[in-house]
Amino acid sequence: MVNSNLYRNIISKKANLEISKSWDWYEERQRGLGDRFFKELIQQLKQIEQFPERYPCKYKSYRETSLNIFPFSIIYKVNKRKNIIVIVSVFHNNRNPSKRYKE
Numbered sequence: 001m002v003n004s005n006l007y008r009n010i011i012s013k014k015a016n017l018e019i020s021k022s023w024d025w026y027e028e029r030q031r032g033l034g035d036r037f038f039k040e041l042i043q044q045l046k047q048i049e050q051f052p053e054r055y056p057c058k059y060k061s062y063r064e065t066s067l068n069i070f071p072f073s074i075i076y077k078v079n080k081r082k083n084i085i086v087i088v089s090v091f092h093n094n095r096n097p098s099k100r101y102k103e
Helices: 015-028 035-050
Strands: 008-011 058-059 063-068 071-079 084-092
Touching: 008 015, 008 035, 015 035, 015 084, 035 063, 035 071, 035 084
Parallel strands: 008 084
Antiparallel strands: 058 063, 063 071, 071 084
């Protein structure tokens, strides 16, 4: 099934900061590990673009999916009218869950 609606991702400032800090943290541990994290993240973002409603609403209008290898969830909202997906957070699953849906 092909999605005829083209969606594009908008990554929030918060999510950008989380991505950057996570990449730095992984690179400090092992050179190239940050790039592996980023590559997996991009693959998952492409899945979200193609099928934004594939992943369930977990809280209010927030949808969520997890990365396969790294312990992160991508939290996002879909705006069907504008055909955009707002990436609210790239949330490390060991963080305080009460901060999960804060924008």
